[in-house]
Amino acid sequence: MKISVQALQPLGRALMLPIAVLPIAGLLLRLGQPDLLDIPFVAAAGSAVFDNLGLLFAVGIAVGFARDGNGAAGLAGIVCFLVATHGAATLLTVPPGTGAGLPADALALATDAFRTKAIDKISVPIGILSGIIAGSAYNRWSGIRLPDYLSFFGGRRFVPIVSGVAGLGLAAVIGFAYSAIATGMDALSGGIIHSGVFGLFLYGVLNRLLIVTGLHHILNNVAWFIVGDFHGSTGDLNRFFAGDPSAGAFMTGFFPVMMFGLPAACLAMYRAALPERRKAVGGMLLSMALTAFLTGVTEPIEFSFMFLAPVLYGLHTLMTGLAMVVMDLLGVKLGFTFSAGLLDYALNFSKATRPLLLVPVGLVYFALYYGVFRWAITRFDIKTPGREPEIAPAAGDDGEGAPVERGAAFVVALGGAGNLASIDACTTRLRLVIRDQAKVDEARLRSLGAKGFVRPSAEALQVVLGPIADMVADEMRRMTGSAVVAVSVAVVPSVDLPVADAAPWIAALGGRGNILSVAANPSRLMLHLADPSLMQQDMLRALGLRAAVVPGDGVVHLLTDEAEPLGRALAA
Secondary structure: OOOOHHHHHHHHHHOHHHHOOHHHHHHHHHHOOOOOOOOHHHHHHHHHHHHOHHHHHHHHHHHHHOOOOOHHHHHHHHHHHHHHHHHHHHHOOOOOOOOOOOOHHHHHHHHHHHHHHHHHHOHHHHHHHHHHHHHHHHHHHOOOOOOHHHHHHOHHHHHHHHHHHHHHHHHHHHHHOHHHHHHHHHHHHHHHHHOHHHHHHHHHHHHHHHHHOOOHHHHHHHHHHOOOEEOOEEOHHHHHHOOOOOOOHHHHOHHHHHHHHHHHHHHHHHHHOOHHHHHHHHHHHHHHHHHHHHHOOOHHHHOOOOOOOHHHHHHHHHHHHHHHHHHHHOOOEOOOOOOOOHHHHHHOHHHOEOHHHHHHHHHHHHHHHHHHHHHHHHHHOOOOOOOOOOOOOOOOOOOOOOHHHHHHHHHHHOOOHHHEEEEEEOOOEEEEEEOOHHHOOHHHHHHOOOOEEEOOOOOEEEEEOOOOHHHHHHHHHHHHOOOOOOOOHHHOOOOOOOOOOOHHHHHHOOOHHHEEEEEEEOOEEEEEEOOHHHOOHHHHHHOOOOEEEEEEOOEEEEEOOOHHHHHHHHHO
16 A cells, blocks of 8 residues: 555654653653752652653544544543553563562562563554554544444544554554564664664754655654663663663764754855845844754754755755764764753753763854855855845734734635645644645745745645744634634535525625635634625624624634535535
8 A cells, every 4th residue: 555745744743742741751850860959759750751651652643643633532542552552461471481480479570570561662652553543543433423322432432442442453463473573673773773873874864854744753753762772761762861871872963963053054044145134034043043052943944945955955964964973973972852952952961971072063063054055055046034035025914913813814825714624733834734725825924934835745735834833723723713624615515415595695795706715614604805894794793693703814704503504605
């Protein structure tokens, strides 16, 4: 079966939800250590998160996969994970020498400990699979209708049930094939670890290349949570915080690039900007540089030149791979819970190996990136920020406006509510499904703060915004009145649905030509009007309108009891 890039997009997005809890867990774990505050219960609180990553992945991925992020999917993920892990544990074959010579009670404890440790080794992959199963089950069966005598178990209540059954099947596969699975994971880990500097270089290059599709999260999860084993802790990130002196190779090389290299690229773009534009773009470039330096979030910088200068981006990927190699050859081992920024560097300084070497290597990378970017931008006249043709922002567009206004502005720039099949977000980008890409106004989106655009397929659109992406997505959902944007009533195929008399409504809305797009849910019409002033609210109230909300930019929400039939009629 062919797996498309678009089919993998939800997994890359969903993986970010459980990963988002790691910074606070890492903070608690480090602050509670004897070399810092020496507060055992704080350290134990942070350790609890790392000890249960499989369960967190099961819940987080299930919710992230669910089309409306409903908690029922998270519950189903827990059920699937618990059934799979506990069921598989009972099927494991315990080596005969385990607990030899121990009394019966001690033997039972030793057997349980063996099984627990064995399952913990693969708990993250089990959690990921459980989350995918539960989220997919929610999308498939959350609306199922059962016979009346079983109706209590219908709808969303059915999802944990079917996920538990799927978990039982997963338990059987894991339990009976554990030896092969463990051997395969050990072979994968050993192959990656023993590939040496070539493997690190390849990982660094692929990590940056896959940012274009958003699939780098999948690659990262293999390296950070699966590769290697240190006293039961698997993955480069887990092993680093468990005290493995060899861990950190898959994280260390990002620090010179994110803390020094890409901020230097911002400086080069500022210096290469047209003199009259430097003041306008200086604040934006400084903000992006500080974000990268402090937190390690670099996508806003990378998307500012990724498509303008693919060769330059290719050099950036190679320099990232080279940084992984250089830091490893120097014996530097650094770790993070979120990304390679100053905050994680300072917090985990005492756990690192030779951390001060980051400074000279970082300074070299600062000079390298500045020189390469400044030369390439001026030599090839790359239209980086401050060099592109100036775009006058549309009236009413203000990326710093109130949340509702900003959400409405984004919806309008994306072609209206009727053009949005779904709205989601990851750490730095909106992840959207668009009905008509031609209706997307990229210039208007850039004036609202968009740094770049990715179109993995004919329907998918990713808008790179930076760390505000999730907030903007939430504002857009609130503006459209639904957790997932309502399917445009213009494309509902059923001929059996009731349709209202639209003629008086069309007249009250200023005529057919004034209605640009229509979407609806059971109680609300979401319209995009060419001129909202032509709308006659007195006439609409006489027709049954309960309230009208006008967020701005031509967006109008009408609250009425028969919104869906009316929406179908207006869109016909």
